[in-house]
Amino acid sequence: xxxxxxxxxxxxxxxxxxxxxxxxxxxxxxxxxxxxxxxxxxxxxxxxxxxxxxxxxxxxxxxxxxxxxxxxxxxxxxxxxxxxxxxxxxxxxxxxxxxxxxxxxxxxxxxxxxxxxxxxxxxxxxxxxxxxxxxxxxxxxxxxxxxxxxxxxxxxxxxxxxxxxxxxxxxxxxxxxxxxxxxxxxxxxxxxxxxxxxxxxxxxxxxxxxxxxxxxxxxxxxxxxxxxxxxxxxxxxxxxxxxxxxxxxxxxxxxxxxxxxxxxxxxxxxxxxxxxxxxxxxxxxxxxxxxxxxxxxxxxxxxxxxxxxxxxxxxxxxxxxxxxxxxxxx
Numbered sequence: 001x002x003x004x005x006x007x008x009x010x011x012x013x014x015x016x017x018x019x020x021x022x023x024x025x026x027x028x029x030x031x032x033x034x035x036x037x038x039x040x041x042x043x044x045x046x047x048x049x050x051x052x053x054x055x056x057x058x059x060x061x062x063x064x065x066x067x068x069x070x071x072x073x074x075x076x077x078x079x080x081x082x083x084x085x086x087x088x089x090x091x092x093x094x095x096x097x098x099x100x101x102x103x104x105x106x107x108x109x110x111x112x113x114x115x116x117x118x119x120x121x122x123x124x125x126x127x128x129x130x131x132x133x134x135x136x137x138x139x140x141x142x143x144x145x146x147x148x149x150x151x152x153x154x155x156x157x158x159x160x161x162x163x164x165x166x167x168x169x170x171x172x173x174x175x176x177x178x179x180x181x182x183x184x185x186x187x188x189x190x191x192x193x194x195x196x197x198x199x200x201x202x203x204x205x206x207x208x209x210x211x212x213x214x215x216x217x218x219x220x221x222x223x224x225x226x227x228x229x230x231x232x233x234x235x236x237x238x239x240x241x242x243x244x245x246x247x248x249x250x251x252x253x254x255x256x257x258x259x260x261x262x263x264x265x266x267x268x269x270x271x272x273x274x275x276x277x278x279x280x281x282x283x284x285x286x287x288x289x290x291x292x293x294x295x296x297x298x299x300x301x302x303x304x305x306x307x308x309x310x311x312x313x314x315x316x317x318x319x320x321x322x323x324x325x326x327x328x329x330x
Contacts, residue, residue, distance in 0.1 A: 020209025065219035071110030090226035110212035157200035171261035180210035193268035240264030246320030293317035
């Protein structure tokens with residue numbers, strides 16, 4: 001690992017100043033991803049600016065019912081906060097399924113949203129990888145791609161975004177708050193993640209030195225009946241092959257409203273809007289769920305190694321919707 005210097009910021013303004021004014025500087029929060037990448041030599045920095053002293057750890061309800069989560073709140077704390085477990089159970093479930101307890105105790109919410117992909121070719125430091133070294137190619141296209149994406153892919157990159165909680169955030173229209181040299185701004189979470197296109201190295205619309213300060217969850221009545229299901233090769237400390245966040249309300253046997261988002265299958269946390277559009281006003285039945293799931297996966301672009309994810313994701317959507325509906329009825 002290359003040597004680098006260390007600084008510690010005491011407030012948001014000084015943290016931004018330290019990083020934005022130096023192209024070789026980067027923020028350090030929990031470090032559960034950043035330190036790994038530095039050790040592997042995948043990322044390089046001249047200076048890390050520790051932001052753990054910043055007052056960004058609260059989880060509060062705002063006057064309009066929005067739940068605001070500080071960017072430095074730890075995953076384990078947010079997962080067990082009553083307002084989250086009661087109003088957004090899928091968010092709590094996604095956090096608890098996201099990593100080991102030790103990592104959840106360290107990892108920050110903002111850092112979780114910005115974690116890098118788990119593609120082996122990206123992390124080995126030597127294979128051609130457009131995300132790590134633009135223009136070198138994507139080794140996963142013809143390589144080992146069982147765990148890679150089938151939605152939002154391009155010929156430049158098929159790496160899957162690894163965050164679990166981001167899937168639940170996308171389902172419920174979370175909003176990311178940032179602060180930078182040009183002031184504060186808000187970014188709808190679906191816009192916070194960029195599909196790779198021809199520039200897979202650009203993952204977020206953030207300027208250098210722009211800091212995530214909070215994540216807002218707007219009021220969502222149907223979120224109280226939400227759930228997050230994660231399917232993986234083993235039941236502990238493993239990334240999703242397919243995951244689904246689902247919530248729906250049913251009136252007189254018809255789907256009145258629905259939210260579905262997928263993980264493990266997209267180059268970004270994937271909002272299943274085709275599924276939602278197909279289901280609204282349709283009978284709340286497994287047949288309708290299956291048609292809606294197939295509508296979403298009709299745009300999938302699988303490779304030989306991950307073609308199984310198409311049917312897998314369709315079944316996961318049906319199961320998530322069925323369980324959410326049954327939970328609501330109960």
